[in-house]
Structure formats: structure tokens, C-alpha cells
Amino acid sequence: MSLVTPDQQRRLRSSIPWFTTPDQTRRSGPAPFPPFATPRPESRRLDLRWPDGGVPGRRDRDKEVNVQVVLRCRPLSDDEQRLNVQKVIICNEQKREVTVSSKQIDKTFTFDKVFGINAQQRTIYDSAILPVVSEVLEGFNCTVFAYGQTGTGKTYTMEGGTKSKGELATDAGVIPRAVRQIFDTLEAQKADYSVKVSFLELYNEEITDLLAPDEGTRFGEERQRRTISLMEDGKGGVFVRGLEEEVVYSASDIYSLLERGSAKRRTADTLLNKQSSRSHSIFSITVHVREATIGGEELIKCGKLNLVDLAGSENILRSGAREGRAREAGEINKSLLTLGRVITALVEHSGHIPYRDSKLTRLLRESLGGKTKTCIIATVSPSAHCLEETLSTLDYAYRAKNIRNKPEVNQKLSKSVLLKDLYLEIERMKQDVRAAREKNGVYIPHERFVQNEAEKKVCSTSGLMFLELVVLPSVLLNITRSFIQMMNERVESLENELEQWKKNLENVNRAFQELQENHRMIKSVLKEKEFIISKLLCSGKQATKNLESRIGKIKDSYSSGVAIMKDFACSLQQKASQNLEHMETTFYAQALTIENFLVTAVSEAEYVLHDIQGSLSEHKQLVSFSAKQQEEGLQRNLVSTLVISKTTIDFFNDFHSRASRLMKILEENHIERSCQIASFEMKFKVDSVSEALKNMSDVNIEDKRKLEQEMFSIQKVSEDAKKEWNSYIRKVESQIQEDTFTMAGARGTMEHILQDVYQPTCTTPKKRDIIVPSLASIEGSKAPPFDEIVTIMRSENRSNERIPEGKAVRELPPDELSGTPRSPLTEVN
Numbered sequence: 126m127s128l129v130t131p132d133q134q135r136r137l138r139s140s141i142p143w144f145t146t147p148d149q150t151r152r153s154g155p156a157p158f159p160p161f162a163t164p165r166p167e168s169r170r171l172d173l174r175w176p177d178g179g180v181p182g183r184r185d186r187d188k189e190v191n192v193q194v195v196l197r198c199r200p201l202s203d204d205e206q207r208l209n210v211q212k213v214i215i216c217n218e219q220k221r222e223v224t225v226s227s228k229q230i231d232k233t234f235t236f237d238k239v240f241g242i243n244a245q246q247r248t249i250y251d252s253a254i255l256p257v258v259s260e261v262l263e264g265f266n267c268t269v270f271a272y273g274q275t276g277t278g279k280t281y282t283m284e285g286g287t288k289s290k291g292e293l294a295t296d297a298g299v300i301p302r303a304v305r306q307i308f309d310t311l312e313a314q315k316a317d318y319s320v321k322v323s324f325l326e327l328y329n330e331e332i333t334d335l336l337a338p339d340e341g342t343r344f345g346e347e348r349q350r351r352t353i354s355l356m357e358d359g360k361g362g363v364f365v366r367g368l369e370e371e372v373v374y375s376a377s378d379i380y381s382l383l384e385r386g387s388a389k390r391r392t393a394d395t396l397l398n399k400q401s402s403r404s405h406s407i408f409s410i411t412v413h414v415r416e417a418t419i420g421g422e423e424l425i426k427c428g429k430l431n432l433v434d435l436a437g438s439e440n441i442l443r444s445g446a447r448e449g450r451a452r453e454a455g456e457i458n459k460s461l462l463t464l465g466r467v468i469t470a471l472v473e474h475s476g477h478i479p480y481r482d483s484k485l486t487r488l489l490r491e492s493l494g495g496k497t498k499t500c501i502i503a504t505v506s507p508s509a510h511c512l513e514e515t516l517s518t519l520d521y522a523y524r525a526k527n528i529r530n531k532p533e534v535n536q537k538l539s540k541s542v543l544l545k546d547l548y549l550e551i552e553r554m555k556q557d558v559r560a561a562r563e564k565n566g567v568y569i570p571h572e573r574f575v576q577n578e579a580e581k582k583v584c585s586t587s588g589l590m591f592l593e594l595v596v597l598p599s600v601l602l603n604i605t606r607s608f609i610q611m612m613n614e615r616v617e618s619l620e621n622e623l624e625q626w627k628k629n630l631e632n633v634n635r636a637f638q639e640l641q642e643n644h645r646m647i648k649s650v651l652k653e654k655e656f657i658i659s660k661l662l663c664s665g666k667q668a669t670k671n672l673e674s675r676i677g678k679i680k681d682s683y684s685s686g687v688a689i690m691k692d693f694a695c696s697l698q699q700k701a702s703q704n705l706e707h708m709e710t711t712f713y714a715q716a717l718t719i720e721n722f723l724v725t726a727v728s729e730a731e732y733v734l735h736d737i738q739g740s741l742s743e744h745k746q747l748v749s750f751s752a753k754q755q756e757e758g759l760q761r762n763l764v765s766t767l768v769i770s771k772t773t774i775d776f777f778n779d780f781h782s783r784a785s786r787l788m789k790i791l792e793e794n795h796i797e798r799s800c801q802i803a804s805f806e807m808k809f810k811v812d813s814v815s816e817a818l819k820n821m822s823d824v825n826i827e828d829k830r831k832l833e834q835e836m837f838s839i840q841k842v843s844e845d846a847k848k849e850w851n852s853y854i855r856k857v858e859s860q861i862q863e864d865t866f867t868m869a870g871a872r873g874t875m876e877h878i879l880q881d882v883y884q885p886t887c888t889t890p891k892k893r894d895i896i897v898p899s900l901a902s903i904e905g906s907k908a909p910p911f912d913e914i915v916t917i918m919r920s921e922n923r924s925n926e927r928i929p930e931g932k933a934v935r936e937l938p939p940d941e942l943s944g945t946p947r948s949p950l951t952e953v954n
């Protein structure tokens with residue numbers, strides 16, 4: 126719904142930040158409010174009247190809410206999959222848990238939402254971000270920021286993969302989806318609204334405007350990257366001076382701006398991410414919606430969404446950052462560290478929160494512990510290689526869950542309050558302009574002046590209430606602000622330039638005076654020199670003639686000497702190359718012969734060795750076989766000797782027992798015969814008989830005695846023989862034992878000797894392996910055998926070192942041409 130005529134709308138649109146209908150052509154204009162200077166509740170609270178007559182935002186004011194923390198784990202990249210990188214992250218989306226599980230650690234963290242590797246962009250947006258954007262349309266300020274190690278998908282989550290200007294791509298990220306939601310909702314409500322966007326980059330603690338039009342090439346890249354300052358607004362907040370806020374009319378307008386701004390972001394190829402963001406970026410969307418109340422008063426509802434893509438924290442060693450990149454990484458890590466300290470201080474309710482320690486925390490102040498609703502998307506990689514950084518991100522995000530913000534709906538501004546406020550602001554601006562004019566004068570482009578006048582005219586003639594009350598002051602405010610800013614910058618740069626020019630001029634003057642002085646001196650010196658030269662020329666002409674003729678002679682002799690030398694060198698070279706060829710051929714032939722000879726000798730030696738080895742092992746077997754046979758023979762001898770000795774002893778024993786028995790029988794015979802003789806004597810007591818008997822008995826006795834004597838001697842002989850035989854047997858036994866020992870020893874020694882003989886024959890082929898390559902190396906080195914040849918050749922060459930006949934030479938006398946290089950040989954005329 127529009128309150129001005131189409132023509133008026135067209136002319137005003139370029140500078141009116143709100144009340145635009147989306148179907149109009151987009152025009153951009155300077156920012157009426159810097160992004161973080163969205164009308165602040167505190168500053169206006171006392172002046173504002175609210176439709177319900179109460180104090181605005183009371184309902185919400187004391188309601189504290191925690192910062193929402195969402196965790197997202199990206200899938201393994203193609204490279205990581207190819208390298209089979211181990212995964213250490215397990216996401217349980219239902220339980221909202223993420224577990225880090227590896228050999229070293231097993232730890233689980235719980236977050237407000239957890240998205241695993243398969244989570245789609247749309248799912249994440251619908252479940253985590255959509256409610257936040259709805260709050261923006263309800264008049265809250267909200268911030269969504271992505272935090273995580275480099276290469277974990279922050280930019281992917283915030284901006285998305287493929288960029289498309291029209292329809293949303295399936296992998297479109299949070300920003301395009303939020304934009305779409307905002308426009309769809311406002312359109313569905315058929316609301317009168319205005320949407321502005323800004324896009325800034327924080328790089329190495331310097332802020333640049335990513336939407337600022339590229340300035341002329343006069344100042345080059347530096348000018349295009351003009352930094353802008355972060356200012357205190359005097360009410361505890363900050364704003365970015367001179368940040369462009371583009372009024373947009375459709376989602377596709379924003380997509381183009383986003384693309385333009387993203388393209389300007391500083392990225393670099395690091396080891397961890399091919400397109401790593403080297404800066405933090407904040408994309409802000411401010412929405413103003415006009416509301417009509419029951420009392421007929423018109424109110425303006427304002428909500429703002431900050432979408433922050435932080436640069437990745439990185440391990441400088443692993444990301445491979447060097448020099449400039451390392452400094453960047455250092456700055457990134459420093460600002461993230463301050464962010465960490467702010468989070469810790471907020472969680473621990475410290476008295477002092479170190480917001481001021483970095484620009485990043487100053488910019489995010491309202492989003493952390495302030496009146497903004499905040500959602501952090503922590504991104505991690507599942508890779509085991511990123512374990513340390515993942516744990517740090519998880520700790521960081523887990524702590525951030527405890528930050529409590531007190532979101533408040535931005536107060537709705539009534540027309541009258543807004544007007545009063547704006548008039549005050551305009552008055553202040555006017556004073557600024559006046560002050561600026563008085564100091565240096567202000568330049569207003571003619572076009573802009575005409576436009577202003579036209580707009581003033583429109584306002585005065587239209588009679589439209591809204592135009593008078595809201596639009597005009599706003600227009601004036603915008604124009605005045607931008608003029609002042611522009612003028613101040615222009616004056617500042619002109620002053621600088623002037624100062625520079627003055628300095629340059631002084632330098633040029635000084636240099637000019639010095640030059641004049643030098644010029645004078647040089648002129649007088651020149652005159653003196655001219656005089657000396659004319660004198661010298663006269664006397665020098667004659668000497669020159671002499672010198673010229675001598676030089677001519679010397680030149681001739683030199684050129685003929687050089688020609689002779691050249692010829693000589695040529696012939697020497699030819700000779701040398703012939704000799705060399707000859708040497709090489711001789712050498713190769715000799716080397717080949719030696720090699721063939723050695724190869725034949727080695728193979729013959731191998732053959733002989735093989736034979737020796739064969740016969741040695743045969744000998745060894747023979748020796749051990751004969752030793753064994755001898756041992757067996759000895760054993761057999763021993764056994765048969767033992768058998769013989771046993772038989773002999775048995776024989777003597779038998780002989781002895783038989784002799785004993787015979788003795789006994791003889792005894793019994795003798796006794797019986799004695800008895801018979803006695804009884805016979807008794808019967809026949811006749812002297813003659815008795816005499817005969819007595820003789821018989823004597824003979825008998827004598828026989829017996831002799832027999833006994835004989836038997837006794839037999840017994841003794843057999844006893845002695847037995848004893849002797851036994852001692853002989855013992856002797857033989859010990860002798861055989863001794864022999865066996867000796868034989869075993871001899872056999873051992875023999876085997877040893879054979880082994881000793883055998884071993885060298887085994888090592889001989891190895892020696893051959895050493896000999897053959899060394900032969901080859903001898904073949905490679907041509908030096909020693911040819912020393913002699915070389916010496917001969919040298920002496921031959923020396924004998925040839927004679928100048929061809931008729932060309933006797935002499936050395937030039939040293940004073941002939943002083944300072945001229947001299948040839949060793951000079952022809953004598």
C-alpha cells in the first residue's frame with residue numbers, strides 16, 4: 126500500500142529507506158542508519174508513546190534466554206575419503222548428542238540441536254533458523270553466527286554451495302533462505318515494508334564495506350578497499366560510520382548483492398580449505414514494517430537479522446599459512462580468542478566483559494549477553510586429523526550455551542516521536558553542515574541540489590501528511606548525513622593532498638637550488654677542461670701517429686701468431702683425439718681379454734673346487750667308515766677273547782676238579798688197599814709174605830706219595846695258569862679300551878681336518894662374486910694401465926711442439942705496449 130503518487134514514489138525512493146513496494150526497481154542509497162545503530166530501546170524509551178499506553182517491551186524485558194547452540198558435522202571431503210581418513214565424530218540427532226570417540230578420548234557433548242553428516246541445508250534451516258527469522262519479523266534483533274575450525278563448512282552453512290539468483294538451490298545456505306523467508310512472509314502479509322541490507326568484512330582488525338561501489342582506478346586497489354571506522358554511539362553501542370545500506374525490493378536483489386559482496390571477501394587457498402575465508406563477515410538485513418493501530422496512529426516495527434560467517438580458527442602449522450597468511454591467521458585467532466574470553470566472562474558472570482578487546486566482539490556485543498536473540502552454529506569435521514580443533518570447538522560451543530541474553534522487541538516508533546527525533550537529528554546535522562561550511566566550504570553537486578529542491582517542493586505541495594512528517598525529514602537526514610560525511614572526507618583528503626603538495630614543492634625548490642649551484646660549478650670546470658684538452662690534443666696527435674704505426678705492427682704480428690697457434694692447437698687436438706680413440710680401443714680390448722680370461726679361470730677353478738669338494742666328502746665318508754669297521758673288529762676281538770678266556774678258565778677249573786676227584790679216588794684206593802693188606806697180613810703171618818707185603822705197601826705208599834706230589838704240582842700249575850690268564854685278560858680289556866679312545870680321538874681330529882679343508886672350498890665362489898664386479902669396475906676406470914700410454918703420447922706431443930719451419934718466435938719486450946694483453950708467441954719480421 127502506498128501513500129504517495131507513483132511519480133513522487135519514484136523520485137523519493139532513492140533515499141527513502143522504508144515504504145517501498147517490492148515490485149519497484151531497486152536503487153541504492155547511502156545508509157540512513159548504520160547497521161548497529163538501529164533505533165535503540167534505551168535511547169528512545171522515555172520519549173515514546175506506545176499504543177497500549179504502557180512501557181514498551183516490559184513483557185519481554187526481564188525474560189532471559191540462553192544462546193542457542195547448534196552443532197553441525199560436515200561429511201568427509203573427497204580427498205579425505207580417498208585417503209581413508211578415520212572418523213572420530215558420532216552424531217545422535219535424536220538425543221542431540223555428539224560423541225568424540227578415538228583411542229585417546231571418548232567424550233559426549235549435548236547441544237540444542239545436532240546435525241550429522243547427512244543433514245541437508247533445508248533441514249538445518251527449517252529446524253534451527255526459521256524460528257529465529259520469524260522473531261526478526263516480530264521486531265527482535267537476532268544474530269546467527271557460524272563458528273568452527275577452518276574448512277568445516279561455515280561458509281557452506283551460511284551461504285551455501287551453488288549460487289543462484291532466482292530459485293533457491295538445494296544447497297542454498299542460511300542467508301539466501303532467510304532472505305526468501307523474510308520476503309515471502311512480508312508479501313503474504315501484504316505489509317508496507319522496507320528492507321535494507323549491509324555487508325561488512327572484518328579483516329586484520331579493519332572494517333571494509335563489501336557493498337560499497339568500487340571507486341575509480343585513480344587510487345587503485347587501496348582505495349577500493351577503503352576501511353571504515355567503528356564508532357561509539359555514546360549510548361554504549363557502536364555503529365560503523367559510512368557503511369552502505371542498500372534498500373532492496375526482492376530476494377533476488379539480495380542474492381545479487383550477496384554475490385557481489387562475497388566475491389570481494391578475502392579468501393585464500395590453504396592446506397585445509399581450497400577457498401578459505403580470511404576474514405569475518407557480517408551480513409545484516411534490517412526490516413521496517415508499517416503497522417496501523419486501532420487508534421489510527423501509524424507505528425513502525427523494526428527487526429534486524431545479523432548473519433555472521435566467522436573466519437575459521439586454524440592451526441597455523443597444519444593450514445600451511447606462511448608470512449602474510451600466517452599474520453592473517455594470527456589476527457583471526459586473536460579475535461576468536463577475544464570472542465572466547467567474552468564467552469567465558471559471560472558464562473562466569475565476570476564483572477568485566479572484554480568486548481572492547483577486538484572489533485569482532487565490539488560488533489557482536491549486542492548478540493552476546495545483550496538484547497539480541499542469538500543462535501550459534503558450531504561446525505566440525507569428522508576427521509581424526511582435526512581431533513584437537515574439533516574438541517576445542519565443542520568446548521567453546523558448549524560453554525557458549527550458558528550465555529544468557531535478554532532479548533527485547535524493538536520499540537515501535539510512532540510517527541510523532543519519530544518526527545520529533547528526526548527534527549532534533551536534522552537540527553544537529555544542520556549545525557554540523559554550518560560548521561563545516563564556515564571552516565572549508567561545502568560542495569553540493571548540482572544534480573543533488575536539484576533533486577533536494579524537487580523533493581522539498583514535492584513535500585510542500587503534496588500536502589500528504591506522511592510525506593511531511595516522515596519522509597521529508599528522513600530524506601533530509603540522509604542527505605545531510607551523507608553530505609557531511611562526504612565533505613568531511615573530501616576536505617580531509619584535500620588537506621592531506623595539499624600538505625603533501627606543499628612538502629613536495631619545498632623539496633623541489635631545494636633540489637632546484639642545488640641543481641643551479643651544481644650547474645655553475647660544472648660550467649667552470651668544463652671551461653678548464655676544454656683548455657687542457659685542446660693543449661693535449663696538439664701534443665697528443667704526434668704521439669698518436671707513432672703509436673698507431675706500432676700498434677699496426679703489433680696487431681699484424683698478433684694476428685699471424687694467433688693463426689699459428691690456432692693451427693697448432695688444431696693439430697694437437699686431432700692428435701689427442703686420435704690417441705684417445707686408440708687408448709680407448711686398446712683399453713677395451715685388454716679389459717675384454719682380461720675379463721674373458723678371468724671368467725674362464727674362475728669357471729675352471731670352480732670346476733676343480735667342485736671336484737675337491739666331492740673327493741673330500743668321499744674321503745670323509747671312507748675314513749669314518751673304516752674307523753667304524755676298526756671299532757667293530759676290536760669289539761669282535763674283545764668278545765672272542767672273552768669267550769676263549771672263559772673256555773680256558775672253565776677247562777682249568779674242570780681239570781682242577783677232576784684232579785681233585787682223582788686224588789680223592791687214589792686216597793680211597795690207598796686206604797682200601799692198606800686195609801686189604803692189613804687183613805691179608807693178619808691172615809698170613811708169614812715173614813716172607815709179610816716181607817713181600819711190606820714191600821708192596823711201601824711201594825704203594827711211595828706211588829701214592831709220588832702221585833700226590835704230581836697231582837699237587839698239576840693243581841698248582843693250573844692255579845698259576847688261571848691267575849696269569851685272568852691278569853692277561855684284564856690287560857687285554859684295558860688295552861682295547863685305550864685303543865677305542867685313541868681311535869675316537871683320531872677320528873674326531875680327522876673329521877676336523879676334513880672340515881677345515883672343506884670350508885675354504887665353499888667360500889671360493891663368494892670370492893669369485895667379489896672378483897667379477899671388481900673386474901667390471903676395472904674395466905670402467907681407464908686410468909692406471911694407460912698411464913704409460915698417456916706419458917708416451919705426451920712426450921710425443923711435446924716433441925711435436927715445434928713451430929712450423931721458418932716461423933721463429935720471440936717474446937714481446939715488456940715495454941713495447943704497456944697495458945696491452947700479450948701473446949706468448951710473437952712472429953719476428
Ligand SMILES: Nc1ncnc2c1ncn2[C@@H]1O[C@H](COP(=O)(O)OP(=O)(O)OP(=O)(O)O)[C@@H](O)[C@H]1O
Pocket residue numbers: 198199200202273274275276277278279280281282286398400401402403435436437438504
Ligand atoms: N555439510 C557439507 N556438505 C558438503 N560439503 C560441505 C559441507 N560443509 C562443507 N563442505 C565443503 O567443504 C569445503 C570447506 O567448506 P567452507 O569453505 O564452507 O569451510 P569454512 O569453515 O567456511 O572454512 P574457512 O574458515 O577456511 O573459510 C567446501 O568445499 C564446502 O563445499
